[in-house]
Amino acid sequence: MTHLPESALHELRASLEAEQVSLQEELAMYGKRDTTTGEWEGSSADETTMEEADPTDAADQIEELLTNVPLVADLQKRANEVDDALDRMEKGTYGTCEVCREPIPLERLEANPAAKTCIAHT
Numbered sequence: 001m002t003h004l005p006e007s008a009l010h011e012l013r014a015s016l017e018a019e020q021v022s023l024q025e026e027l028a029m030y031g032k033r034d035t036t037t038g039e040w041e042g043s044s045a046d047e048t049t050m051e052e053a054d055p056t057d058a059a060d061q062i063e064e065l066l067t068n069v070p071l072v073a074d075l076q077k078r079a080n081e082v083d084d085a086l087d088r089m090e091k092g093t094y095g096t097c098e099v100c101r102e103p104i105p106l107e108r109l110e111a112n113p114a115a116k117t118c119i120a121h122t
Helices: 006-030 055-091 106-111
Strands: 031-033 040-042
Touching (some): 006 055, 006 106, 040 055
């Protein structure tokens, strides 16, 4: 992490933390947290009444589920990447390519603060 100026690290951390908050809000909007694993799952707004709903409402809920399940999976994946980046900051390994161990250019980290690799190893 020595190749990154302290001010850049501060800005990157702030960006990651803001994205983390935003992702958690989106996950809560489109999914529900599994109490055993802690992972998010896509859900419809009113899954509890799906069995009792009229066919049109049930179809709407199924359509919502079909949209939300992959959306929540993508959001969960990104949330994990952001969490991993924040962990790497704490460990002092942030900004180093996980493949070649070379510094990741600041420009790449500014474009994607959760990047684990340099451009050559994406």
